[in-house]
Amino acid sequence: xxYFASDIHLGAGxxxxxxxxxxxxxxxLDRVSTDAEAIYLVGDVFDFWFEYRRVVPKGxxxxxxxxSELSDRGIEIHLFTGNHDMWCRDxxxxxxxxxxxxxPEEIDLAGRHLLVAHGDNMNIKGQPMLRLMxxxxxxxxxxxxxxxxVHPDLALKLGRWWSGxxxxxxxxxxxxxxxxxxxxxxxxxxKGEHPDIDAFIFGHMHLxxxxxxxxxxxxxxxxxxxxxxxxVALDGExxxxxxxxxxR
Numbered sequence: 001x002x003y004f005a006s007d008i009h010l011g012a013g014x015x016x017x018x019x020x021x022x023x024x025x026x027x028x029l030d031r032v033s034t035d036a037e038a039i040y041l042v043g044d045v046f047d048f049w050f051e052y053r054r055v056v057p058k059g060x061x062x063x064x065x066x067x068s069e070l071s072d073r074g075i076e077i078h079l080f081t082g083n084h085d086m087w088c089r090d091x092x093x094x095x096x097x098x099x100x101x102x103x104p105e106e107i108d109l110a111g112r113h114l115l116v117a118h119g120d121n122m123n124i125k126g127q128p129m130l131r132l133m134x135x136x137x138x139x140x141x142x143x144x145x146x147x148x149x150v151h152p153d154l155a156l157k158l159g160r161w162w163s164g165x166x167x168x169x170x171x172x173x174x175x176x177x178x179x180x181x182x183x184x185x186x187x188x189x190x191k192g193e194h195p196d197i198d199a200f201i202f203g204h205m206h207l208x209x210x211x212x213x214x215x216x217x218x219x220x221x222x223x224x225x226x227x228x229x230x231x232v233a234l235d236g237e238x239x240x241x242x243x244x245x246x247x248r
Contacts, residue, residue, distance in 0.1 A: 002109050003032045004232040006042035006118065006203025007223035009084065010060055012164070018059075021224055026066045028229070028245050033070050038109070042203040042221065043082025043118025048156070048163040050087040055152045064096055071097030080105070082118035082204065084163050087143060111238040112198045115190065119204030119220075122186050175207045180220060184211050187218045199240055201232055208242055 008025050011018050032039060049057055071077050080101045081088055092098040104117030121138075146155065187200040199217040206223040208230030219242055222230040228244045 001032070001035045001236070002038050002040065002234040003036055004040045004042055004116070004201050004221065004234075005229070006082070006221045007044045007206055008041075008229075009044055009047040009223060009225070010063060011057075011160070012047035012225075022060065022062050024229075024245075024247050025224065026062050028231070029066050029070065031245070032231075032233075033073070033075055036070075036075050038076035038078060039070070040116060040201075041077070041079045042116060042201060043080050043120070044084040044203065044223075045079060045082075046085040048159040049085040050147075050155055050159050051089045051091055052147050052152055052155075053089065056091050057156055064092075067092075067098055068096045080116060080118055083120040083137070086137065106194075106197070110234050110236055112234065112240065113196050114199055114201060115187075115194075115197050116201045119183050119202035122183060175205060177207070177209050177211075180205055180207065180209060180211070180218075183220075184216070184218055187211075188214075188216050191216050198238075208244075210242055 005028070008021065010022055010025065012021070029039070045063075046057070046060070051057075067077050076099065077097060078099045078101060079088075079092060086102070088100055088102075093100055101116075104115060104122070106113065106115050108114075150158075183200075183202055183205070190200075191197050199219060201219050201221075203221045205220055206225075207220055208222040209220045211218040211220075217240075219232050219240060221232060221242070222228075224247065227248050228246050230242050230244050232240060233243050234240050
């Protein structure tokens with residue numbers, strides 16, 4: 001089995017809420033690890049992550065330990081960075097055995113050819129301010145300057161404030177399938193140029209939903225802030241499905 005999850009936003013909220021989310025996520029990892037060949041974490045696993053060359057954010061010890069344990073057992077752990085945790089370096093790879101992916105990627109699993117991506121920074125040509133902001137956040141030069149000039153304590157404080165502000169502003173919106181249209185359009189266009197793609201797997205929008213029309217299949221996953229979290233499972237026969245994990 002292959003499993004996909006996204007938008008856990010570890011560290012979000014107050015200390016108690018963050019600890020509960022981490023405990024539930026580790027419980028999910030325990031559950032799926034019983035038959036998992038690989039686990040794909042599709043962005044925004046952390047609510048904020050900025051990794052210096054020799055400094056990483058405080059906390060997340062239960063998650064990092066669990067990922068290391070599963071990796072040591074031979075289960076592949078893949079992390080696709082999202083807009084909240086794009087500033088990874090090599091810590092998760094060297095210490096936890098996690099395979100990092102910094103861009104959308106085509107992968108072959110169980111006879112299926114998939115495109116996996118967090119979903120941010122895609123199909124935003126008509127949004128110049130968002131494009132500019134994304135370019136700035138992804139600039140290696142700006143990232144280097146930030147790490148040289150800003151003390152880690154201040155950097156993490158600023159980052160958590162920004163991440164919380166962004167999450168809360170989006171949380172006020174009532175997300176519906178119509179809001180997913182820009183990613184469905186992206187998938188439809190990509191499928192036209194790459195007809196061998198069997199399905200697309202996205203996070204980012206925090207809404208569990210499956211779009212399947214005209215040969216284009218897109219599976220979206222939820223965040224982990226409600227009573228249940230959705231994730232995608234792919235079995236050995238190539239069957240893809242959205243499943244739920246009770247968070248109560």
